[in-house]
Amino acid sequence: MSAKTERTRARILAAAIELFVRDGFDQVTASMIAEAAGVSQMTFFRYFPTKESVLTDDPYDPLIARAVAVQPRELMPLERARRGILQAWQQVPEPDNDGTRIRMGIAAANPRLRARMLENTTATQEAIAHALQDTGVEQLAAQCAAAACLAVLHTSLIDWALDLDMNSTLSDRVRYALDQLTITKS
Amino acid sequence: MSAKTERTRARILAAAIELFVRDGFDQVTASMIAEAAGVSQMTFFRYFPTKESVLTDDPYDPLIARAVAVQPRELMPLERARRGILQAWQQVPEPDNDGTRIRMGIAAANPRLRARMLENTTATQEAIAHALQDTGVEQLAAQCAAAACLAVLHTSLIDWALDLDMNSTLSDRVRYALDQLTITKS
DNA sequence: CGAAAGAATATTAGTGACTAACATTCTTTC
DNA sequence: GAAAGAATGTTAGTCACTAATATTCTTTCG
Numbered sequence: 001m002s003a004k005t006e007r008t009r010a011r012i013l014a015a016a017i018e019l020f021v022r023d024g025f026d027q028v029t030a031s032m033i034a035e036a037a038g039v040s041q042m043t044f045f046r047y048f049p050t051k052e053s054v055l056t057d058d059p060y061d062p063l064i065a066r067a068v069a070v071q072p073r074e075l076m077p078l079e080r081a082r083r084g085i086l087q088a089w090q091q092v093p094e095p096d097n098d099g100t101r102i103r104m105g106i107a108a109a110n111p112r113l114r115a116r117m118l119e120n121t122t123a124t125q126e127a128i129a130h131a132l133q134d135t136g137v138e139q140l141a142a143q144c145a146a147a148a149c150l151a152v153l154h155t156s157l158i159d160w161a162l163d164l165d166m167n168s169t170l171s172d173r174v175r176y177a178l179d180q181l182t183i184t185k186s
Numbered sequence: 187m188s189a190k191t192e193r194t195r196a197r198i199l200a201a202a203i204e205l206f207v208r209d210g211f212d213q214v215t216a217s218m219i220a221e222a223a224g225v226s227q228m229t230f231f232r233y234f235p236t237k238e239s240v241l242t243d244d245p246y247d248p249l250i251a252r253a254v255a256v257q258p259r260e261l262m263p264l265e266r267a268r269r270g271i272l273q274a275w276q277q278v279p280e281p282d283n284d285g286t287r288i289r290m291g292i293a294a295a296n297p298r299l300r301a302r303m304l305e306n307t308t309a310t311q312e313a314i315a316h317a318l319q320d321t322g323v324e325q326l327a328a329q330c331a332a333a334a335c336l337a338v339l340h341t342s343l344i345d346w347a348l349d350l351d352m353n354s355t356l357s358d359r360v361r362y363a364l365d366q367l368t369i370t371k372s
Numbered sequence: 373c374g375a376a377a378g379a380a381t382a383t384t385a386g387t388g389a390c391t392a393a394c395a396t397t398c399t400t401t402c
Numbered sequence: 403g404a405a406a407g408a409a410t411g412t413t414a415g416t417c418a419c420t421a422a423t424a425t426t427c428t429t430t431c432g
Binding site for chain 2: 387388389390391398399
């Protein structure tokens, strides 16, 4: 119910990553992963609903919405979303540079997987938008602010995952990326 | 090579839309569309590489990149991308409220299709980002500006497609949405 | 300890989105 | 009006994913 389940899951995930790295995501079939992990194809899909979910399932952030809701109401919607995400992000530990970064790197290199990752942020986007709307922001404005911030967050994640030289930390990039949303035109 | 081809394509498209509207995207198979259009399943895939592409293929944007590249270099990257998209958009005719809007409405209601639409903007995003980088903008900054603008554009398209009351035109919304990216904080 | 309950897994078979290979039927052109 | 070339059909196959049912662990409790 738990110990074995977790071991199996870990085995499948490790086998999948290894094959993806070696042969490329599209060249690897679900059956190949299953065989490498010593389970049946059926079992693979019990642990991961889709082949893509091996890479793109990330239990992102329910706390972002709360951080957005708390921002001062005088600010413009975009600025409130921006600051909320920034604050929420600082409370999250820097992701381990082993697993997460490798998985993100594979996903970042594949357009379909990138789109999938963005799709997974839909819930967060809705949550942010609703938090803004609850304090009087118009619907389209709220959706746009949320979408822009998450797009930028997503972009910085990809940039980090693809930067093999590891020039700076992820949170540095997130901060920098979110700053791009500030137009400081004189 | 042309007359017949176009007629066939139109027949397939019309049949697909009708079935999608009646039964829902996921309930309709490619074979059903083919049969309704009086062609073989093979022929369907010759005209539309994927079932999703019936709805999500939009030859929008090669001109956007050019419009971005032309913007004054003194402006911040985000502002340049924003104005470029805005100008490019104004040169495009308001989409016919029949076909386009119905198709977009179906796509907007389905998370997988929304992701597909976003994926299709990848090329445009790269083009915008490169146009900015060619004038000295840093890579991550350029990518962020492009991603934010396209996310907002995408958001306004969805909003328009799902607004059954048709309160305002698409270009009105695009303008409004892009304006959200301007933080006019004192 | 040992059997019954419950979870995890395997097997088999099927659907639906696509693709490749090849044959066949238009259309066009000279 | 036939030859060249394009569009279409047929057949068969792969791969992601699902449903149903059988089977093998694990656990737990008497």
